[in-house]
Structure formats: C-alpha cells, structure tokens
Amino acid sequence: MSSLTNMPVSVDQEDAGLKEPKEHDSNSEGHDDDFSGIDxxxxxxxxxxxxxxxxxxxxxxxxxxxxxxxxxxxxxxxxxxxxxxxxxxxxxxxxxxxxxxxxxxxxxxxxxxxxxxxxxxxxxxxxxxxxxxxxxxxxxxxxxxxxxxxxxxxxxxxxxxxxxxxxxxxxxxxxxxxxxxxxxxxxxxxxxxxxxxxxxxxxxxxxxxxxxxxxxxxxxxxxxxxxxxxxxxxxxxxxxxxxxxxxxxxxxxxxxxxxxxxxxxxxxxxxxxxxxxxxxxxxxxxxxxxxxxxxxxxxxxxxxxxxxxxxxxxxxxxxxxxxxxxxxxxxxxxxxxxxxxxxxxxxxxxxxxxxxxxxxxxxxxxxxxxxxxxxxxxxxxxxxxxxxxxxxxxxxxxxxxxxxxxxxxxxxxxxxxxxxxxxxxxxxxxxxxxxxxxxxxxxxxxxxxxxxxxxxxxxxxxxxxxxxxxxxxxNEKRDALHNDGSEHTDQQLNYVDVPWHLPSSPLNANVRSKAYIDVPYPFILGNGVAGVVEEIGPSVTKLKRGDRVVSDTLIYQFKETKYRCWQKYVVGTAATTAKIPENTAFEDAAAIPFTLLTAVAALHLKLGDE
Missing domain, CATH: 1.20.1250.20 (MFS general substrate transporter like domains)
Structure with missing residues (x-):
C-alpha cells in the first residue's frame, strides 16, 4: 500500500477521542519525519x-x-x-x-x-x-x-x-x-x-x-x-x-x-x-x-x-x-x-x-x-x-x-x-x-x-x-451515515482486514465525528473510517456503505505537538482502488490518476489516557 502514503491528508480537530497506540510501525514507508525540534x-x-x-x-x-x-x-x-x-x-x-x-x-x-x-x-x-x-x-x-x-x-x-x-x-x-x-x-x-x-x-x-x-x-x-x-x-x-x-x-x-x-x-x-x-x-x-x-x-x-x-x-x-x-x-x-x-x-x-x-x-x-x-x-x-x-x-x-x-x-x-x-x-x-x-x-x-x-x-x-x-x-445527509453499524454485517461494510476497523472493536466507537463542508471535521464513511470531503457534488453522494476502504497503516509521530500521532486512510470505490499499482514508488504516487477518489482521511490520536 505504499502508493497511498503520498496522498494529501489533513489533521482536523481534537475530538477523535482515540487512545495513543502502543507502538509505531517502523516498517511502513513514507514520510516518517520527526518535527519535535520545530518551534x-x-x-x-x-x-x-x-x-x-x-x-x-x-x-x-x-x-x-x-x-x-x-x-x-x-x-x-x-x-x-x-x-x-x-x-x-x-x-x-x-x-x-x-x-x-x-x-x-x-x-x-x-x-x-x-x-x-x-x-x-x-x-x-x-x-x-x-x-x-x-x-x-x-x-x-x-x-x-x-x-x-x-x-x-x-x-x-x-x-x-x-x-x-x-x-x-x-x-x-x-x-x-x-x-x-x-x-x-x-x-x-x-x-x-x-x-x-x-x-x-x-x-x-x-x-x-x-x-x-x-x-x-x-x-x-x-x-x-x-x-x-x-x-x-x-x-x-x-x-x-x-x-x-x-x-x-x-x-x-x-x-x-x-x-x-x-x-x-x-x-x-x-x-x-x-x-x-x-x-x-x-x-x-x-x-x-x-x-x-x-x-x-x-x-x-x-x-x-x-x-x-x-x-x-x-x-x-x-x-x-x-x-x-x-x-x-x-x-x-x-x-x-x-x-x-x-x-x-x-x-x-x-x-x-x-x-x-x-x-x-x-x-x-x-x-x-x-x-x-x-x-x-x-x-x-x-x-x-x-x-x-x-x-x-x-x-x-x-x-x-x-x-x-x-x-x-x-x-x-x-x-x-x-x-x-x-x-x-x-x-x-x-x-x-x-x-x-x-x-x-x-x-x-x-x-x-x-x-x-x-x-x-x-x-x-x-x-x-x-x-x-x-x-x-x-451535512444532515452525511450525519445519517453516523450510526453504530449494528444492522450491517462485516461483509456488507467491506472493510479491509484490520481488527480495529471492525464494528466489534472497542476502539471503533471512538472514531465517530460529524462532517461539515465549511467546518474542519472528518467525514465518516460507513462505520469507523474517517475522511475529508474532496468536493461537493455527485461523486460524494455516491459514497455509501459497501464501498471498498483501502487503508495505509503508517503512523507519524509529533512528540512536541498536541497531536501525538495520526493514521491516514484513502477511501474510494472498489473500481478506483483496484487501479492502484501495488508497488508504486513513493515519489510517483502523486501522479496516479485517482479519478474516482472522493475522500482522504486523517484519524488523529490525542495525547493522554482518555
């Protein structure tokens, strides 16, 4: 999934409510930059x-x-x-x-x-x-x-x-x-x-x-x-x-x-x-x-x-x-x-x-x-x-x-x-x-x-x-997507096989937030995957439960900032994500024509034990 690491992603508000992960995936590719020395x-x-x-x-x-x-x-x-x-x-x-x-x-x-x-x-x-x-x-x-x-x-x-x-x-x-x-x-x-x-x-x-x-x-x-x-x-x-x-x-x-x-x-x-x-x-x-x-x-x-x-x-x-x-x-x-x-x-x-x-x-x-x-x-x-x-x-x-x-x-x-x-x-x-x-x-x-x-x-x-x-x-229509997913099976939600994405995961409850076009909150697709709306129009309304979600597990550390780390996701239809070459070089990733891509996500994790 290295091709996804160069997609532009945003860190939004502090309300994601996620707990700090215990370890960093050091094998992930991409910008693992440490800006702790930057004022x-x-x-x-x-x-x-x-x-x-x-x-x-x-x-x-x-x-x-x-x-x-x-x-x-x-x-x-x-x-x-x-x-x-x-x-x-x-x-x-x-x-x-x-x-x-x-x-x-x-x-x-x-x-x-x-x-x-x-x-x-x-x-x-x-x-x-x-x-x-x-x-x-x-x-x-x-x-x-x-x-x-x-x-x-x-x-x-x-x-x-x-x-x-x-x-x-x-x-x-x-x-x-x-x-x-x-x-x-x-x-x-x-x-x-x-x-x-x-x-x-x-x-x-x-x-x-x-x-x-x-x-x-x-x-x-x-x-x-x-x-x-x-x-x-x-x-x-x-x-x-x-x-x-x-x-x-x-x-x-x-x-x-x-x-x-x-x-x-x-x-x-x-x-x-x-x-x-x-x-x-x-x-x-x-x-x-x-x-x-x-x-x-x-x-x-x-x-x-x-x-x-x-x-x-x-x-x-x-x-x-x-x-x-x-x-x-x-x-x-x-x-x-x-x-x-x-x-x-x-x-x-x-x-x-x-x-x-x-x-x-x-x-x-x-x-x-x-x-x-x-x-x-x-x-x-x-x-x-x-x-x-x-x-x-x-x-x-x-x-x-x-x-x-x-x-x-x-x-x-x-x-x-x-x-x-x-x-x-x-x-x-x-x-x-x-x-x-x-x-x-x-x-x-x-x-x-x-x-x-x-x-x-x-x-x-x-x-x-x-x-x-x-x-x-x-935004009201998007709010309708923010239910607990209990009426859908894992197959219907069609998540990639990452445990905390599943509705049964306790961490899943912490990633729900509202999405506003003119307010920087994440957009939730399905149950537990956050994204940011790329544009207003028909392409966004086509996003629905059952669309394939592709994730990249790279975590970035920001030791001296209020955000300790965050994890990013690319959300798209199955047809779109199938076109992504598996071993695309990092520097070439931005040139991939994601024509149907409608959202890129950033889940940020807060400091502390809440």
Missing part, C-alpha cells in the same frame, strides 16, 4: 513577518492606485478634463471590466510562473499606468489608461488570496486575509491624507494638484515593485528565510496535517489541466458565493470611489472631506483584524465562519439604512456620516471572511486558483455597477446610490443564508 509558533511568526507586511503593502498600493481617481475628482479632475458626470462614471467602470476579464488568466499564470516574478512585474505595469493617468489630456486618454490599469491590476488580489493558501492552513487563513485586506482600508485613509498633502503641489512643474496625486503614487508603486523582486518568496519548500527543517515542516503540514481539505497539496506538486477550470466554472457554490460577494463588493467600491464626494456634499470643503475619510478607514481596519481573529478561532474550534460574514453584512445594512434616513430627512450630515462610517466598518471585515470561507471549500490547487479568480473576478463586476450608483444628478442626497447599495447587501445576505442552508442539508 511551530516561532516558525509561523517568521512566515508572518516575511510574507504579510510585504503583501499588505502591495495591496495597499493597488487599492490606492485604483481608488485615487475618487480623490482626484474633487480636486479638479472632472473640471480640467471637461468630464461630464457620465464620463467620470464610465472611466471608473471600464477599469472593472478588464480587471474582471483578466483575473482568471493572471491567476493561472501565477501558478505557471514564480509569484516573486509575476507579482512585482504586474506592479511595475500598473504603477506605470497610474503615472500615465497624471499626464492624460482628455476623456478618451483617461478611459484608455483606466482600461490598461484594470488589466495590470487584475492579478494581484486573487493571486495573493490564492498564494496565501499555499502557505497557511485553512484555520489560519481569515486573520492573514484580514491582515492583508486591512491594507485596503488603510489605503483609503492613506489616500485621503496623501491627497490632502499632494494637492499643495498644485502648479509645480505646470501640473495641477490632482495630476501629482497620480504621478507620485504611481512612482511609489514602481519603486516598491522593484524591491518586491527581492523581498517576495515563492513557496514554503523554497523559502530561503526558513531552515531546511522548517521548510520540510511547512510543506509537510500542508500536505498532511494542517488543513481540513483533503486536496491541500504543496503548490509545486500540481499539474495544470483544463478540467480544473471547467470544474470551477460548474461548481454551484461558486455562483451563490458571487451573489454574496456582490453584497459586499458593491458597497466596497461605492464607498472607495465616492466617499470623498458623499462627504463633500454634506457641506464640507474638498480638503476637509479628504481628512474626514481617514477615521472611517482606520476604524474599519481595526474592526477587520478583530473580526478575522475571532473567525479563525471559530474555525479552530470547529465552528462555521459564516457568522463572521453575516454580522458584518448586518452592519452594512444598518449603515446604508441610516444614510438613507439621514438624507431623506433633509440631509442631516451627522446621521449620513455615521451611516457610511458604520457601513464601511462592516464592508472591510466581511470581504476577507467571504474569500476565506469560499476558498476553504474549493478542492484542488488549480481548481482553487481558477475558482477564486472567477469568484473575485465575476464578483468584481459589482465594482463596475457601483461605479454608476452615485450620479451628480442625485447629489447631495444620493438616495438612489444608497438604495442600490442596500439592495445588493440584502441580495448578498440571502445568498449567504442559502449557501449555509445548502451546506447544512448536505
């Missing part, structure tokens, strides 16, 4: 310090460069370029059309090329486009440059969102996504402050102040991009800042124990196939996720593109309006980190992440209701400002929660890359819609814009509830 928390901190700040700066600059048109607008861009209200909205909209169109191919290129090369390269490209925005002379040039800005920025967010899954386990993702995405909120604050300072250069070199906003921020992006070539790292197994032992541990935990996904493989192991893109495009959960995403991204871009305008229409000067955006964005960044921290804690405790998306969306709902009420009552500045303040503090924490929740449920490295790019790409069409929500003809109340944001938020909340309900129904 896991220290290594994770080292990864965080090297990865997250650099990625956050990249995204801060990306969000700064796509949103600074909102700051330039109230500083004279529309007047100097003779833009109509529709002209500005079109210039904002075209960015999202190419941004969405190029996210999937860009993410696939990230998989084919090195992240440390691809990400800085597209940064230089969009930084150059931003500088060009500062020298455009008419509406048509503005639109063309915004089109190319969308093309060049398309790969960053979905690329980094996917890239993080190649370094961190699913129950660590929300906080890291939050740390990364909070840069978008800080970009809003930074943008307002920079605009306030840069417009003082009005007339320098013969350029208006709004032009210097684009020129200086674009040049900053190019400089950081050059540094990023030397600062970014590709994947754990090639990271120079980790010791060889730490690299082995980082790669090992993603392959075997750190994830609730059976398919979480080290990034360089995967081979691209177009079927993964097709699988992503035909995955039903992706489209509910997109509707949920629209409920967040429409308010996000409505705020990022028009917040200075909304505030200035409350009676404040352009300069004061720029400054009043700062406390909103800083507070939103703090709230994002807090919510994402508790989202990860919930995942580690085996609870769903969905409440950490739902309740921030409730804040978006309340915020826009307040903005509408304050405007309808004759424009009460305090109420409108408080409303957009609250809405913004809901938007930013909901965004990484949505991405993390969806990425945790997409199986396969390339399918996840394509699926996340589709989710984010099609979802960002909401930005194209939001670019047209706040029209000059509707100022100063902007009732239509606030109302449309409210509508999309409600649609997103309905989609979230539908997705959670669908997961619940699937």
């Amino acid at each position: 896991e928390k220290k290594t994770l901190r080292k990864m965080d310090v090297r990865l997250i700040p650099a990625l956050a700066v990249l995204y801060l600059l990306a969000f700064l460069d796509r949103g600074n048109i909102g700051n330039a607008k109230i500083q004279g861009l529309t007047k100097d370029l003779h833009l109509s209200d529709d002209g500005y909205n079109i210039a904002s909209t075209v960015f999202f059309l190419t941004y969405c169109a190029f996210e999937v191919p860009s993410n696939l290129l990230l998989k084919r090329l090195r992240p440390s090369i691809w990400l800085p390269s597209i940064m230089i490209a969009w930084g150059t486009c931003t500088v060009c925005l500062g020298v455009v002379q008419n509406y048509h040039a503005l639109v063309v440059v915004r089109i190319f800005l969308g093309v060049t920025e398309a790969g960053l967010y979905p690329g980094v969102a996917y890239y993080l899954t190649m370094w961190y386990c699913t129950n660590e993702m929300a906080l890291r996504q939050g740390l990364f995405f909070s840069a978008a909120s800080m970009a809003g604050a930074f943008s307002g402050l920079l605009a306030y300072l840069i417009v003082k250069m009005n007339g320098v070199g013969g350029y208006e102040g709004w032009r210097w906003i684009f020129i200086l921020e674009g040049l900053l992006t190019v400089v950081v991009a050059i540094a990023a070539f030397f600062l970014l790292h590709d994947f754990p197994e090639t990271a120079s800042f980790l010791t060889p032992e730490e690299r082995a541990w980082a790669a090992h935990r993603l392959k075997y124990q750190g994830s609730s996904r059976s398919d979480r493989m080290v990034a360089e192991d995967d081979k691209f196939k177009w079927k993964y893109v097709v699988q992503a495009m035909t995955d039903w959960q992706l489209y509910l996720g997109i509707l949920m995403y629209w409920g967040i991204v429409c308010p996000l871009y409505g705020i990022s593109l028009f917040l200075p305008t909304i505030i200035s229409q409350l009676g404040y000067t352009a300069t004061i309006a720029q400054l009043l955006t700062i406390p909103i964005y800083i507070t939103a960044a703090v709230v994002t980190l807090v919510v994402c921290y508790f989202s990860d804690k919930a995942a580690k405790a085996g609870r769903s992440r969905s409440p950490y998306v739902f309740f921030p969306m409730c804040a978006i709902l309340v915020g826009f209701i307040m903005a509408i009420a304050g405007s309808a009552a004759g424009t009460v500045p305090g109420i409108v400002y408080a409303g957009v303040f609250i809405a913004t503090c809901g938007i930013y924490p909901a965004f990484p929660g949505n991405i993390t929740w969806m990425s945790n449920n997409l199986a396969g490295s390339y399918k996840r890359a394509a699926g996340m790019a589709l989710h984010i790409g099609v979802g960002n069409l909401g930005g194209a819609m939001a670019s047209n929500f706040y029209r000059k003809v509707d100022s100063p109340k902007f009732l239509l814009g606030h109302g449309l944001e409210l509508m999309f938020c409600v649609i997103g909340m309905i989609a979230l509830a539908a997705l959670r309900y669908s997961y619940g129904r699937i």
Whole structure:
C-alpha cells in the first residue's frame, strides 16, 4: 500500500477521542519525519513577518492606485478634463471590466510562473499606468489608461488570496486575509491624507494638484515593485528565510496535517489541466458565493470611489472631506483584524465562519439604512456620516471572511486558483455597477446610490443564508451515515482486514465525528473510517456503505505537538482502488490518476489516557 502514503491528508480537530497506540510501525514507508525540534509558533511568526507586511503593502498600493481617481475628482479632475458626470462614471467602470476579464488568466499564470516574478512585474505595469493617468489630456486618454490599469491590476488580489493558501492552513487563513485586506482600508485613509498633502503641489512643474496625486503614487508603486523582486518568496519548500527543517515542516503540514481539505497539496506538486477550470466554472457554490460577494463588493467600491464626494456634499470643503475619510478607514481596519481573529478561532474550534460574514453584512445594512434616513430627512450630515462610517466598518471585515470561507471549500490547487479568480473576478463586476450608483444628478442626497447599495447587501445576505442552508442539508445527509453499524454485517461494510476497523472493536466507537463542508471535521464513511470531503457534488453522494476502504497503516509521530500521532486512510470505490499499482514508488504516487477518489482521511490520536 505504499502508493497511498503520498496522498494529501489533513489533521482536523481534537475530538477523535482515540487512545495513543502502543507502538509505531517502523516498517511502513513514507514520510516518517520527526518535527519535535520545530518551534511551530516561532516558525509561523517568521512566515508572518516575511510574507504579510510585504503583501499588505502591495495591496495597499493597488487599492490606492485604483481608488485615487475618487480623490482626484474633487480636486479638479472632472473640471480640467471637461468630464461630464457620465464620463467620470464610465472611466471608473471600464477599469472593472478588464480587471474582471483578466483575473482568471493572471491567476493561472501565477501558478505557471514564480509569484516573486509575476507579482512585482504586474506592479511595475500598473504603477506605470497610474503615472500615465497624471499626464492624460482628455476623456478618451483617461478611459484608455483606466482600461490598461484594470488589466495590470487584475492579478494581484486573487493571486495573493490564492498564494496565501499555499502557505497557511485553512484555520489560519481569515486573520492573514484580514491582515492583508486591512491594507485596503488603510489605503483609503492613506489616500485621503496623501491627497490632502499632494494637492499643495498644485502648479509645480505646470501640473495641477490632482495630476501629482497620480504621478507620485504611481512612482511609489514602481519603486516598491522593484524591491518586491527581492523581498517576495515563492513557496514554503523554497523559502530561503526558513531552515531546511522548517521548510520540510511547512510543506509537510500542508500536505498532511494542517488543513481540513483533503486536496491541500504543496503548490509545486500540481499539474495544470483544463478540467480544473471547467470544474470551477460548474461548481454551484461558486455562483451563490458571487451573489454574496456582490453584497459586499458593491458597497466596497461605492464607498472607495465616492466617499470623498458623499462627504463633500454634506457641506464640507474638498480638503476637509479628504481628512474626514481617514477615521472611517482606520476604524474599519481595526474592526477587520478583530473580526478575522475571532473567525479563525471559530474555525479552530470547529465552528462555521459564516457568522463572521453575516454580522458584518448586518452592519452594512444598518449603515446604508441610516444614510438613507439621514438624507431623506433633509440631509442631516451627522446621521449620513455615521451611516457610511458604520457601513464601511462592516464592508472591510466581511470581504476577507467571504474569500476565506469560499476558498476553504474549493478542492484542488488549480481548481482553487481558477475558482477564486472567477469568484473575485465575476464578483468584481459589482465594482463596475457601483461605479454608476452615485450620479451628480442625485447629489447631495444620493438616495438612489444608497438604495442600490442596500439592495445588493440584502441580495448578498440571502445568498449567504442559502449557501449555509445548502451546506447544512448536505451535512444532515452525511450525519445519517453516523450510526453504530449494528444492522450491517462485516461483509456488507467491506472493510479491509484490520481488527480495529471492525464494528466489534472497542476502539471503533471512538472514531465517530460529524462532517461539515465549511467546518474542519472528518467525514465518516460507513462505520469507523474517517475522511475529508474532496468536493461537493455527485461523486460524494455516491459514497455509501459497501464501498471498498483501502487503508495505509503508517503512523507519524509529533512528540512536541498536541497531536501525538495520526493514521491516514484513502477511501474510494472498489473500481478506483483496484487501479492502484501495488508497488508504486513513493515519489510517483502523486501522479496516479485517482479519478474516482472522493475522500482522504486523517484519524488523529490525542495525547493522554482518555
């Protein structure tokens, strides 16, 4: 059974309740690695310090460069370029059309090329486009440059969102996504402050102040991009800042124990196939996720593109309006980190992440209701400002929660890359819609814009509830498999001849646990064999009692961690398992086409005598 030792397996929650085995099977083949000398928390901190700040700066600059048109607008861009209200909205909209169109191919290129090369390269490209925005002379040039800005920025967010899954386990993702995405909120604050300072250069070199906003921020992006070539790292197994032992541990935990996904493989192991893109495009959960995403991204871009305008229409000067955006964005960044921290804690405790998306969306709902009420009552500045303040503090924490929740449920490295790019790409069409929500003809109340944001938020909340309900129904069906097996004979259960697998084994009672798609618990097939669902769909529903179970008895020791050891299993139909060559070399095992394989299991054994 050595061919099974290279299958990706996860170590899930602590509730397996198994007692520690008395001996280790030293004759088993595979990764019998001893990581007892690794300080896991220290290594994770080292990864965080090297990865997250650099990625956050990249995204801060990306969000700064796509949103600074909102700051330039109230500083004279529309007047100097003779833009109509529709002209500005079109210039904002075209960015999202190419941004969405190029996210999937860009993410696939990230998989084919090195992240440390691809990400800085597209940064230089969009930084150059931003500088060009500062020298455009008419509406048509503005639109063309915004089109190319969308093309060049398309790969960053979905690329980094996917890239993080190649370094961190699913129950660590929300906080890291939050740390990364909070840069978008800080970009809003930074943008307002920079605009306030840069417009003082009005007339320098013969350029208006709004032009210097684009020129200086674009040049900053190019400089950081050059540094990023030397600062970014590709994947754990090639990271120079980790010791060889730490690299082995980082790669090992993603392959075997750190994830609730059976398919979480080290990034360089995967081979691209177009079927993964097709699988992503035909995955039903992706489209509910997109509707949920629209409920967040429409308010996000409505705020990022028009917040200075909304505030200035409350009676404040352009300069004061720029400054009043700062406390909103800083507070939103703090709230994002807090919510994402508790989202990860919930995942580690085996609870769903969905409440950490739902309740921030409730804040978006309340915020826009307040903005509408304050405007309808004759424009009460305090109420409108408080409303957009609250809405913004809901938007930013909901965004990484949505991405993390969806990425945790997409199986396969390339399918996840394509699926996340589709989710984010099609979802960002909401930005194209939001670019047209706040029209000059509707100022100063902007009732239509606030109302449309409210509508999309409600649609997103309905989609979230539908997705959670669908997961619940699937999980209820799986719960039906969790009986004691007393009405089935050993022949019906068709277990391999390993004593503790039999229903009569006392140890058998300790391996039952529930299976949730969005919660990292094991999936029980039959009576006593745990697995992790690889994907949602017909292949999973075909798993039933009587399917052949193939096990590999290799046990791994983790002496210094809370998991002393665990045992892994491959679950598949008899037709699938019959195709496995008996003496396949370990390094060749990953290439075996397990086309019908639907689950890989990890039973973890707790320390102690319970």
